Amino acid sequence: MQSKDITWVIGGPQGSGVESAANIFARACAMTGLQIFGKREFYSNIKGEHSYFAVRVSDKNIRSNVKGITLLVAFDAETLFRHVDDVCDDGAIICDSDLISIKVDEVPTLDTLFKSRLIEHLSSKNKELSVRGLLEICKERDITIHLVSFKNILAALAEELQNPSIRNMFRMLNVLAVSISLGFLGLSSKPLLDSVEAIFHTKPKIAELNKQAANYGYNFATVKFPKFKYSISDIQKKSNTFLVQGYQAAGLGKMACGCRFQSYYPITPASDESVFLESNEVFDVKNNRPGSTLVVQTEDEISAIGMAIGSALTGTRSATSTSGPGFSLMAEAMGWAGINEVPIVVTLYQRSGPSTGLPTRHGQDDLMFAIHAGHGDFPKIVYASGDVEETFYDAAKCFNFAEHFQLPVIHILDKFLASTITTCKRFDPDLITIDRGKLLEKIEEDGYKRFSLTEDGISPRSKLGLENGIFWNTGDESDEFGHISEDPINRVQMMDKRASKLELALNTITKEDQAISFGIAEFCVLSWGSTKGPILDAIDMLKKEGLNVGFIQLKLLHPFPTDRIKSLLKDTKIIIDVEANQAAQLGSLLNEHLDKKVDYYILKYTGRPMTSTEIYESLKKILQTKAEKIQVLTYGA
């Protein structure tokens, strides 16, 4: 039997409900036991610009998006203009029949660069510069096209339900698009209705209306459309399956591990996490009264990190979340946390820089910045998660690192990971351990020294409010009490004490937590962060062809786990660096720390995440020794 693996894309103007349509679709499929991997792309805009969701559905384990669209749904012309070329030759398009005569020039949100490429494309095939012209090309490529009058469907639905107001409920188009799609793809109707119910469960009236619409759309497709070559059907659902996004995983991890203070200043793609935390600010605590997370929206990111540090000094697990521009503002305070040995976690959701860059698009360009953020020499930990599930557990680990080693930890994530919606195993808070390091709950005698010089470089940590635990902090160099000292001997002792924590971290953090090996081979990919899923899927594709490529996922990026990586790479001949930035930032770390040098680079900085197809193709070229040293990927609208 052919494996079922489709990519469904829905697009539309920002603010028109594309996201909720995608959620209904993804949830319905996930409810039947199918695997989901979805990504969202949108402009830095609130209403009107083009946004789309690409949801991949499979009966196999999937961890990435692939090239190509199996089924494209559009009720605006722009979605067609931008995505039709990506529809596979045997794929299908469902679109509004009213769009046919819309001309390229009539869509104001098509930017001039894209428009000129589109016009060139249509002209080269002698086609009319319109949707009609574009669809003619599709027909020549054997793509199935179903024109549907959404207006008429709404009218018919209004008639059937004897509710004239439905005629103008254009938001319902989303549910119709999803249900028509699922009817066409052959999924049973129950999960669709269950999904609609689940998504609108707080608004029973709206849920009911949407269910009626879903039913209508579903039947419409099964009656009107001939069977589609690609179909999906229910499989055995595993229990404890999650459908969750990356920012939610990070937030849940923070809640579970006892983070009780989060400050933030709004920025894409980081603020979703803070809003999520605030929406769930009160929760149960075992054998205790309810707990709560205090989420404070600050006046800027300097204040956000300042507050997190102030809070951490009280012994509270504290964090702030931000993205590149905000993190730039936090650099000075990073050093303060470093010199004062304050455990804070900064969750850094990278996006494309520099400056405002591509503010809503993906990128992994802040690795070097994270490692070097702040002036002067001070220890910090930079830790990267590779996928949504990992993010939950890593969030908790980051707080352990912060408290155990008493230093700032940057949990480095990115836009792709944050907005990915995927099925995975239910998170298990019992797998989380909480290590508060040398945090003191009681001090009996006088003479406490916050920065006492100890064997392992870590001093017992008091907190504001602890009797006999009075200490001083300062951004100046200080003595063991925390008072300013410019003594040269003390300076060296204190600098060395703090720096020694990096060595200690390398000796304490487990090998598995430093870097994960997914198999070692003569050709070996090294990467970090959200490229993990696409790489693993690409390697699987190669494996089916009998080609073997190894993969090491680096999680601890600073201090650099040189020994761990060296020992993993013992039998590797060719090193391939894969990452979503221009400068190959991990690559430069590898070249700095390892004896072997990187042989090949696969990079992407279009602002769009890598597909496994692209990585597969690039790796294959490398295996065939037909590759350039640097391959730059560009797929994706």
Place this chain on the structure above:
Amino acid sequence: MEPKLADYKTDVHNDWCPGCGDFGIVNAIQMALTEMKIPRHMSAIFSGIGCSGKTSHFVNVFGVHTLHGRVLPFAQGAKLANPNLTIIAAGGDGDGLGIGAGHFVAAGRRNVDMTYIIFNNAVYGLTKGQASPTLRLGQKTKSLPNPNVNEAVNPIGLAIASGFTFVGRGYAYDVRQLKDLIIAAVKHKGLAFLDVLQPCPTYNDINTRDWFAGLDNVDEITQKPKPRIYKLEETGYDPIVHYGSESEVNEKLTQGLIKSNEWDIKIPTGIFYQNELVAPYEERIADRVPNYLENSPATQPISSDGKSITEISKILDSFEV
């Protein structure tokens, strides 16, 4: 045991210039803490960067010497995580009204229950006397190459406009009055601001002790100097919002603003404005999170035997398909 003034002093060497107004302020802080009998471990002084920033090292309570301009964020974070603490933030005029002005305004809007003291010497002391945001237009203090080209900010007016619910002014050489003002500010329920006129004998040769005493302005008849500084409470001034009607609040805000504009010949000290009818930030949170005050972030247990005790299974359920 009754706390003694000596208990609140550290033996850290104080390196302020002789005659610096900062000495008076740190004494007043220590006296206020002693008089209020605040347990040392329940109090923290946060400070900015500047000569004034060193204050936290001289007081024997928790002392957090932060970054230039950032004292308010650090202090608010601590207070919100542990509302049981008594927190005093202290810093220079450059610190609070220059580089930190954004935080000043935002803090006013929050009204967190703590005290903020600005050491107002009209210069950047620690960087050798450049003009601070409170130096008047056209004035040329000792180390300025040219007269100041900026207008001065009005700290009292800015605090009132930003939403501080206690706004007062002290004078560094009137330690007794200043101590009383600090006590009133700490006891105030909400964010209290104190603008402390602090002569800097090293760099500010205009707003000197003699100038504040009016030595340059002798009464023609009595031949006595006419002191510039006077106390608002001695004029029958009532800064307090008693009922909170719109008209009363407007009246009190306005009289505070008008008073804040007095300078040159007569400079008021004391409380300009006080309104305890505005809910502090902590109360606003407690309205949403009922046990926030007694189960604050800092006091919540989070683990038992290294395992999480947070129970998020209900939330996790909502992600199951």
